Amino acid sequence: MMEFFIFGLWLFMGTTLISAHAYVIWKVCNREPNDNGSDVVDSKKLPCFEYKVEEKSNGPEMDCVVCLESFKKGDLCKLLPICKHTFHAQCIDSWLIKTPNCPICRTCANSK
Ligand SMILES: [Zn+2]
Ligand SMILES: [Zn+2]
Secondary structure, three states: OHHHHHHHHHHHHHHHHHHHHHHHHHHHHOOOOOOOHHHOOOHHHOOEEEOOOOOOOOOOOOEEOOOOEEOOOOOEEEEOOOOOOEEEHHHHHHHHHHOOEOOOOOOEOOOO
16 A cells, blocks of 8 residues: 555656656747847936036046047937946947947946
């Protein structure tokens, strides 16, 4: 009687393991091809603003490191939320398509 019980237990565990294994394989195979998750940066979510020249600022003139031009009043700019670095909106948009990191400090630009 005991042997029968153990045999039943083994059978049950084996079936459960095979099912779990098959489920994992099924999940991996059915993953969507475009699903590369957190690497994608949605630059539309980045804060966008017009550059303003601060009259009292004596600091060095700021440059956009993507195009190496200085910001001018009225330029459309974007700020990376984590490292607070600023770039032209169109420059950082095209940069983030290729690289999900800040061009200056390599901080992940994804705010998630
Ligand atoms: Zn630029
Ligand atoms: Zn940065």
